Amino acid sequence: RKEVEQDPGPFNVPEGATVAFNCTYSNSASQSFFWYRQDCRKEPKLLMSVYSSGNEDGRFTAQLNRASQYISLLIRDSKLSDSATYLCVVNTGRRALTFGSGTRLQVQP
Amino acid sequence: DGGITQSPKYLFRKEGQNVTLSCEQNLNHDAMYWYRQDPGQGLRLIYYSQIVNDFQKGDIAEGYSVSREKKESFPLTVTSAQKNPTAFYLCASSITGAGLAKNIQYFGAGTRLSVL
Numbered sequence: 001r002k003e004v005e006q007d008p009g010p011f012n013v014p015e016g017a018t019v020a021f022n023c024t025y026s027n028s029a030s031q032s033f034f035w036y037r038q039d040c041r042k043e044p045k046l047l048m049s050v051y052s053s054g055n056e057d058g059r060f061t062a063q064l065n066r067a068s069q070y071i072s073l074l075i076r077d078s079k080l081s082d083s084a085t086y087l088c089v090v091n092t093g094r095r096a097l098t099f100g101s102g103t104r105l106q107v108q109p
Numbered sequence: 110d111g112g113i114t115q116s117p118k119y120l121f122r123k124e125g126q127n128v129t130l131s132c133e134q135n136l137n138h139d140a141m142y143w144y145r146q147d148p149g150q151g152l153r154l155i156y157y158s159q160i161v162n163d164f165q166k167g168d169i170a171e172g173y174s175v176s177r178e179k180k181e182s183f184p185l186t187v188t189s190a191q192k193n194p195t196a197f198y199l200c201a202s203s204i205t206g207a208g209l210a211k212n213i214q215y216f217g218a219g220t221r222l223s224v225l
Contacts, residue, residue: 008149032212043199043216044152087151091212096142096167101151 001026004090006100014108017078021103023088024070032091033064033071037084038102044087047073078107112136115200115217121225122187122194130185130220132200139205141183142214145169146197155198158183159205187222195223 006023013019025033033050048055050062050071061074071090075082088100113134122128134141140159144152154167158177172191177183183202187194198221201214 004151034213041197043219045216046213049213096154096157097212097214099144099152101149 002100003027003092003098004088004100006088006103008101008103010104010106012106012108013078015078015080017107018074018076019078019105020072020074021086021088021105022070022072023100023103024068025088025090025092025098026069027090027092028066028069030069030090030092033062034089034097035060035062035071035073036087036089036099038087039084044099047086075105078105080107080109083107113200113202113215113217115198115220117220118218120220120222122222123225125189127186127188128222130187130198130200130222132183132185132217133181134183134200134202134217135181136202136215137180138202138215139180140203141177142201142203143167143173143175143183143185144199144201146199146219152199155185197221 004025035047036044037047038044048057050064054063059076063072083106085102085104087102089097092098116131142157143155146152153169155173156175158164174186199219200217203214
């Protein structure tokens with residue numbers, strides 16, 4: 001079983017739609033969680049950290065469910081510019097982060 | 110501007126050749142990392158360094174070597190022993206110490222390596 005698993009997609013949604021991604025992790029001792037965004041042929045960039053209480057940044061909401069070992073990302077009112085690959089990232093207790101393979105989002109006009 | 114600079118952006122390797130990818134940061138971060146990304150895949154950790162003159166193997170270190178002689182620099186050498194080097198190589202850095210911020214990694218723009 002992979003340490004961090006994501007549905008690769010692609011998720012094809014119209015502009016204005018709400019879309020949600022889930023990510024599961026295998027190590028129950030994981031301490032920190034993040035969503036990174038990666039545009040085609042570019043480097044990953046931090047989108048948001050994920051806190052136990054859940055957190056929101058504009059149209060983006062991240063949730064953590066420790067009991068079920070998953071994190072989620074909700075995007076409301078999707079824009080064309082949201083089209084990208086979203087990477088779920090977990091600190092599994094080692095010194096470096098573990099990255100999921102990413103979920104591709106394509107927002108269509 | 111503070112950031113991480115990787116060079117070159119594109120690199121071609123001949124059979125049997127060693128090549129070195131450069132990574133420099135001016136963020137005053139103690140920790141630095143090298144990842145490899147293959148098409149449609151996630152990032153896989155090659156090597157990381159928490160402090161100058163010390164580094165650790167990641168999940169796929171075979172065929173690669175690194176050095177950390179200066180805080181700002183963490184070059185990666187892809188040796189001839191790496192039989193499938195074609196990939197997108199990403200360098201990252203982070204702070205160390207307590208707190209959630211220590212786990213946030215910032216990335217350079219990457220180097221695309223291809224075999225001639």
